[in-house]
Amino acid sequence: MATVIHPEARRRVQRLERIWLDRPGVLGWLTTTDHKKIGILYLFTSLVFFGAGGVEALLVRTQLLTPNGTTLSPGAFSEVMTMHGVTMIFLFVIPISTGAFGNYLVPLMIGARDMAFPRMNAFSFWVFAASGIFMYVGLATGNGPNAGWFDYVPLASRTYNPGSAIDFYALGLIFNAISSTAAAINFIVTIFKMRAPGMALNRMPLFCYAFLAVSFALVFALPALSIDCVFLELDRRLGFSFFEPANGGTVLLWQHLFWIFGHPEVYIIILPAFGIATSIIPTFTRRRMVAFPMVALAEVLVAFIGFGVWAHHMFAVGMSTITTVYFAAASMIVVIPSAIQIFAWLTTLVTGTPIFKTPLLWIIGFIVFFIIGGLSGIMFAAIPFDQQLTDTYFVVAHFHFIIFGAAVFPLLGGLYYWFPKVTGRMYSEPVGQASFWLTFVGSALTFFPMHIVGLLGMPRRVYTYQSGLGWDGYNMAETIGAYILAGGLMLLVANLVVSYFRGPKAPDDPFGGATLEWSIPSPPPHYNFAVIPRVTTPYPMWDEQDRIEDMRKLERGEMVLDGGHETPATSVLDANWDEVIDMPSDSPWPIVTALMMSGVFAMLLTGHLVAMCVFLGLMALAVAAWHGAEPEHEAAT
């Protein structure tokens, strides 16, 4: 739609430009409700945290380069290792996948002009940013969380961990969960209600299925973590007895609740990667995905089964045999939907005509690492094997292949794939391929030897080790690999930064993509779609007639919806036309509410309960002000 020639069409587009004009400057970014701007904010914030988590990883690897390393003290090692895990999971992978990719792309793929709740979207972002800063204030003031990312009691109890390190962790995660829950609800309602007319659920891109599954998993998994952290804070601050065996409490309660959240979390991390893979593979193989309904169901099933397997993280804590066996069997079932997807990707690749450009390379790397990490995962479902190797580096190897190799590679591939759409510039293909190979080799070299040192008995989380145990060479290789991996990521960043300023102009659809985001100019206009698109298949960009029809509608002035910030709402299953809704424009209240909430958590941390109540009251006032103004516009039908 870049070639708008018809004068009527041009006039309509200009009118939309005017209606959807955004406030410029810093204030515009602070008050924005545009899903694309919020996506960009999420992207940069989560990349900053990725940098911090990466530096922490390199510190850990530098400390373990040689036996008896002295880079970090034991206490500092615990803090850095804990914050590496917390950062990568809560402040990088989830926000970049749901926050950045989901926010930017889901409305574009379903043909909507914004998310269902644009102001709540802004609120989610500001709460996420504040929660990340909250936890890093802990690290900066020497109170970094230090009991591992899963923070087991009694190590995390007041007795063994006085000071406020764990309070930063528990309150920070509750704070963060508020953001993720709001974002997840927003995604589900957006996907249910805002799809372009005609996009029935069976015509929705697989990318959106993955994000729908992730969002449902977040809605049902996060409360267990939040409640667990509430119990921990009540125990630590007010002397409750949830985890105190002397008074009838039990420390295993923490582990159960943590993993009821923690295992779905693993699939929350990896499902967006599946979604990105199912976007990139059809584009670069020039064919539709094999077994579309099976892949869609598998994505949903993975999220569902993830809720029934949590105790396989606890095989060594002395549960009854029947419990252990149940969870081992349930864990095996996860293989089925995972294998469906792997075979569907591979078959699509084999039966298509693959073009091995940078985005597809990252997806191939992802498939390789997902298979390696998946196979070691199946091994852990065998109870004796798990009991032998639990808490060794074999576990570290397994989950890094999954949550770095499998979950992050498609995110990086996705950065390349959608870079032309977001910036309007092309990246450098040779540098892109070099950055892939460097990262791929670096990752394999970092994480593969961990299997071997794990089998040799090296425990995880140790701050140093003795020489003469046969671990030295492998640890050195891992550290060298980590620096190569960091080099690959730096090359990726350099490629994208230089291309942003110097790259050649990108066309609207440089790769021949299948989904609706490629139908609009690069970068997308504020209103996304000049005409609410017509959708008849899950690959709308490959239906040329529909897109030509959209152009004609723009000339005739049908489905332009230029009476205000308008977008259509449709019915949940069949996406039949329901009503036109008037979307809110920029608002200061989301960021004000998030700031007041930060005040609440800061006062909880420092124990100023009266001040906390003041902030709570201010927050309620901000919410009331937020909901004070109503859409005045009467919906046209």
Place this chain on the structure above:
Amino acid sequence: MSGLNVERKRISMPAGWWGTLLFVATEATLFGTLFATYFYLRFNTPQWPPAGVPEPKVALPLILTGVLVATTIPVFFGARAALAGRARLAWLLFFVALVIQAGYFGVQVHEFLGDLDKFSPHDSAYASIYFTLLGAHHAHVVVGMAIEVWLLAKLLGGLTPYRLVGVRVAALYWYFVNAVAIGVVLTQVYPAL
């Protein structure tokens, strides 16, 4: 009554209703986790409640919950009145519900403070989960009442499509609060049954 046109033509529930349903789903999980914790702790303990802690009252909590659950009726008919365009009747019915709920809340806070005098959450896991579960439920009621106060203020200015979505939201939220209240009270009185 332009708001009613949109409402009549609607073929599926509005986005605000879906958002509330999902918020309710995540809260239901939260309460589910509290119930599960209660019974997980209970089956780790030989004596429940432990020695020195009185058994919970039965009659008063059940009666109070009955009163709270009965507010489902004015909320239901209030929502129906609003959707039929009868703003004043809707306002009145929601106001009646709010008064009853506020009364319920007042008595419950009094009971809660009385319990705190008798036994402390520091002493046992039983007391810890007892006070946490009840505290969470009472906070839940406060949120529901806050939504109603906001709705009543809005309804004073008549009905709009936006406010009709608000009516659906408030009603859905209260059906859920009342359902949770039943689960909470049954868990609360369970040791005395």
